[in-house]
Amino acid sequence: MGRKQKKSVMDRFLNTVEVMGNKLPDPIVIFIALMGIILVGSFVASMFNLKATNPATGEEVEAVNLLTGEGLVQILTESINNFSSFPPLGMVLVVMIGIGIAEKTGYFETAMKRVIEVSPKKLIIPAIILVGIIGNVAGDAAPVVLPPIAAMVMIKLGHHPFAGLIIAYVAAVGAFSANFLIGMTDALALSFTEPAAQLVDSNYTGNIAMNYYFIAVSAVVLLVVTYVLATKVTIPRLGSYDSSHLEEQKEELEEREVKALRWANISALITAAIFLFLLIPENGLLRNQETGSIMNDSPFMNSVVFIITILFFVPGLVYGLKAKTIQNTKDFGNVLSESMATMGSYIVLVFFAAQMLAYFNWSNLGPIIAIKGADLMQSLNFTGIPLIIGSIILASFINLLIGSASAKWAILAPVFVPMFMLIGYDPAFTQMLFRIGDSITNPITPMLPYLPLLLAFAKKYDKNAGLGTLIANMLPYSIVFFIAWTLLVILWLFLGLPLGPGGAVEY
Structure with a gap:
């Protein structure tokens, strides 16, 4: 009987993470547990007369016991209103109509296929990375569709197919919060940032584009970083691959698909041109009619979610009609229904998250924890660079245990957004720090449902491939992404640049 191969420290660490993560309950159960903790916490805090002074208003904030007759009535009578009035819920669902179709x-x-198909040979690897980065606006499409396409392309280039799987997957999930387009990721993040900020400032309103400048620059930086790692580390490390035993697979698009794509892209350009016509002129209909501003209280910013929905909806519909994936009104209805069906888990999650946020608000525990935490941070001088690095590392480690970005941010936002506001940082900045940390460990977390799928793709080329094979090749990306993205956000802080329209660094 042969000796068992000794596992490396990294293998043991990743195995431990996987075991711990698998033992965690469903995020919905976590929220239910947090609701109970907040209720008990409100009783204990009230019993000890816990209070704090809001430095922004000078108002004294006292803990409120929710485990009273009055509190119970409030919990029962306001539960539906907490859910239905959760401001970003409608926004997320509306965006999903466009992205879904x-x-x-x-x-x-x-x-995605067409971009890679028409790219010159020297630009194919950058094209795969670019499609992966941009593709995260398409929900599940990028990490599901792109890796197997990239693997086949890599074989034709004379490289190992694992290189294509890894490069495409890392670009799609590791650069998850970098993009040139605004999409579902931005909407989901805002859906928890805004109500969390309102725990401190009830008049606070964010917008879906408040991180846009930063994520657009991040897309450029991470494209370059990914390309360098791919060509200098991944491809040389994996070496060549004997593909003679593989069957030739169809990857070229049919003529009908190409024509449908062409018409869809034309329709997208026409739609964008119409909106630009309504926006660019000084008296444009989508500008603020009193000030002429595009960004401040303009119809454009107030309707940007619906505009984004239309920009996805129109080409999606045109493509469906031309490619015959929509042949009648029943098909149209089914496509819309299927796209919204994927949001079922999010809707249930929001119901419990809305209750949790409401309890936090009613009990005053959120503001008190934020004020006390802000005081502690200031006394320890934990601001600036240490705060940035610490926040990103914390989010990245939590990501190893909980895969859902919205679930993590729903838990963290009510504490960190108010806390950071009280030490002078805008909610847009806090949101961006979380999004960086949440992205960089996506390639290596066993909690992301796409990783087992990636392993299935890998086993097609090597039956002995395991998660360790994939994670070992993707770990350098997580490390370098952390370094590059952290340096970028530190530079942004020093320069004091806006993160996006209406998104500042300082509050």
Whole structure:
């Protein structure tokens, strides 16, 4: 009987993470537990007369016991209102109508294939990375569709197919919060940032584009970083691959798909041109009619979510009609229904998250914890660079245990957003720090449902491939992404640049 191969420290660490993560309950159960903890916490805090002074208003904030007759009545009578009035819920669902039809008709998948198909040989690897980064606006499409396409392309270039799997997967999930387009990721983040900020400032309103400048620059930086790692580390490390035993697979698009894509892209350009016509002129209909501003209280900013929905909806619909994936009104209805069906878990999650946020608000525990935490940070001088690095590392480690970005941010936002506001940082900045940390460990977390799928793709080329093979090749990306992205956000802080329209660094 042969000796068992000794596992490396990294293997043991990742195995421990996987075991711990698998033992965690469903995020919905976590929220229910947090609701109970907040209720008990409100009783204990009230019993000890816990209070704090809001430095922004000078108002004394006292803990409120929710485990009273009055508190119970409030919990029962306001539960539906907590859910239905959760401001970003409608925004997220509306965006999903546009993104959903573009994904379900096949528009996103065909667009990805076409970009790679027409790219010059020298630009194929950057094209794969770019499609992966941009593709995260398409929900599940990028990490599901792109890796197997990239693997086949790599074989034709004379490289190992694992290189294609890894590069595409890392670009799609590791650069999850970097993009040139605004999409579902931005909407989901805002859906928890805004109500969390309102625990301190009830008049606070964010917008879906408040991180846009930063995520656009991040997309450029991470594209370069990924390309360098791919060509200098991943491809040389994996070496060549004997593909003679593989069957030739169809990857070229059909003529009908190419024509449908062309018409869809034309429709997208026409739609964008119409909106620009309404926005660019000084008296444009989408500008603020009193000040002429595009950003401040303008119809454009107030309707940007619906505009984004239309920009995805129109080409998705045109593609579906031309490619015959939508042939009648029943198909149209089914596509919309299927796209919204994927939001079922989010809607249930929001119900419990809304209750949790409401309890936090009613009990005053959120503001008190934020004020006390802010005082502690200031006394320890834990601001600036240490705060940035610490926040990103914390989010990245939590990401190893909980895969859902919205679940993590729903838990962290009510504490960290108010806390950071009280020490002078805008909610847009706090949100961006979380999004960085949440992205960089995506390639290596066993909690992301796409990783087992990636392993299935890998086993097609090597039956002995395991999670350790994939994670070992993707770990350098997580490390370098952390370094590059952290340096970028530190530079942003020193320069005092806006993160996006209405998104500042300082509060």
